[in-house]
Amino acid sequence: MSPRLIERANLDFLLFEWLGLERLLERPVFCEHSRESVGAQLDLAERIAAERFLPHYKLSDQIEPVLGEGGVEVLPAIGEALTAFAEAGFLAAPFAEDLDGMRVPEVVHAAGMGLFMAANIATSAYAMLTIANARLLAAHGSPSQIEAFARPQIAGEAFGTMCLSEPQAGSSLADIRTRAVPEGDDPLGERFRLFGNKMWISGGDQNVSGNIFHLVLAKIPQADGTLPEGTASISLFVVPKWLAGEGGKAGVRNDVVVAGLNHKMGYRGTANCLLNFGEGTRYRPHGEAGAIGYLVGERGQGLAIMFHMMNEARIAVGLGAAALACRAHLLSVDYARQRTQGRAGRKEKNAAPDPIIKHPDVKRMLVSQKCYAEGALSLILFCARLVDERETAASEEERAGADQLLGLLTPAAKTWSSQWGLAANDLAIQIHGGYGYTRDFDVEQLYRDNRLNPIHEGTTGIQGIDFVGRKLVRDGGAALDLLGRRIDDSCREALRDAGLRPFAGKLDAAWRQFRAVADKLREADRRAVLGNATEMLDAFGHIVVAWLWLDQTSVALRAGSARAGEPLAAAKLAACAFFFDVELPRAECSLATIARMSTAVADIPAGIFQ
DSSP, rough: OOOSSSHHHHHHIIIISOHHHHHHHTSSTTTTOHHHHHHHHHHHHHIIIIIGGGHHHHHHHSSOOEEEEEEEHHHHHHHHHHHHHHHHTTTTTSSOOOTTTTOOHHHHHHHHHHHHHOOOHHHHHHHHHHHHHHHHHHHSSSSSIIIIIIIIHHHHEEEEEEOOOOTTTTGGGOOOOOEEEEEEOOTSEEEEEEEEEEEEEETTTTTSEEEEEEEEEEEOOTTTOOOOOOOOEEEEEESEEEEEOGOEEEEEOEEEEEEEEOOOOOOSSSSSEEEEEHHHHSSSSGGGSEEEEEEETTTTOHHHHHHHHHHHHHHHHHHHHHHHHHHHHHHHHHHHHHBBBBSSSOEEETTTOGGGGGGGHHHHHHHHHHHHHHHHHHHHHHHHHHHHHHHHHHHHHHHHHHHHHHHHHHHHHHHHHHHHHHHHHHHHHHHHGGGGGGGTTHHHHHHHHHTTTTTTTTTTTHHHHHHIITHHHHHHHHHHHHHHHHHHEEEETTSSTTHHHHHHHHHHHHHHHHHHHHHHHSSHHHHHHHHHHHHHHHHHHHHHHHHHHHHHHHHHHHHHGGGGGGHHHHHHHHHHHIIIIIIHHHHHHHHHHTTTOTTTTTTTHHHHOO
């Protein structure tokens, strides 16, 4: 029996019944695909994930990348898995035909990537970053840059990274010090020599791809040699590990050096590096120090362009968190069915122990996991569907609306999924009992891997500040209005079913409460706003996921009545009822607290922490 990574029946339901994939496939841009071809693609993803990614999941955690004389060496099985991934077309799948892609809808690409991430998040990280890197270059690079840097990644001949953070700056990109000194024009664009350090670079070096293309944020020095202040002065550069030689083959080694490896608690198979650009002690391309890089886009537009990759990566982090939570939930269900212990409320003498799945507290943990894991997966796939709408909807109004809604939901997609997906992994350890925190079972590693996601691509706190400071007020709250209309539509549909009617009322009340608090935040003391930002984002995520549970349950009940015993619809209804009874009140309680606009947090003197 093949290992269960993400429940396939639920994945198919979300794609075809809930998100209406077949209607999307009727659009000319996707007309080469069908329900059958999508199913075959997901079958292939499941098979490669199970046969090539999952077998080295624990081994790559135990045998971490090492820094040798020639660079970073990783477990050979990682390279073999990524080769199989590329040869099967998964690197190329989301790209247009003119880039040798298959123009697969984003929602299908996300579903397939979720299967690989569930099997092995560390190995999948190389592929995720490469696809995102190539997509940025395809969107913003010059024709020569697309040929030189995007196409090799799409073909699997090179991998990509994103280089933002620096040791002294972290997420405060205005404070980066990497500088780019102009050197003149080049067929690949304006050429620069880069000097500086980048920290936390996933896939920063490895020995399984022919080349590595780094997307690097840096500042161009002013006339007096000093670096300009602020984010508006940041530019973006593509910096190859190997400079192109004759016929486009790898030639001279660029002046990019791995100064050290970061040893994280999870994702241990992903080489995470401190990179030095322009160190000049070992590699001097063309006889001079400085890492040669090529300007992408216009000077000073680096951060705006990099958001193309950053926002994609934030959704991808949420997808990874959801995938890890889904696999942990399935492992927990299997374990709870097999593990016998105690007697669930029975007092018969000499009675055999019951499977622990019969115990109420275990069922509570399992349904909580289901709500978090499948709720996060629903949120991510909904966002991926919005990407498809943004790119291919018939009218400009529809495309603009999808973009607005996606911008509003992206902080929640990244943060809610990573926070509550991690909670599902935590519960998996609890369900497994003493075995859960041993290395003999995968759930302890799944927890460690998922613990990174609340920090990846902007911490929870940074996402909260972005949400209350930008997303809630952008365009006068137009995105909130758009989301509110969607919620109203779902509530009206749910009112047609007597069993769902109470949930529609609860969702409507929670949304109205959220809007009232959001309006209050706009006028509040900034100290109160910042002190409540994270809790506001979490409450928003809970309400959005409640909406998604209600919406898909309504669809499931129309497709197959739970009262007639249809398993998937019955499971949806049970999880929806639990979420509304147990989880949605968390958001309501948080909103009641936020509404007081307390400055208690901001007023705490830093000196009390000794």
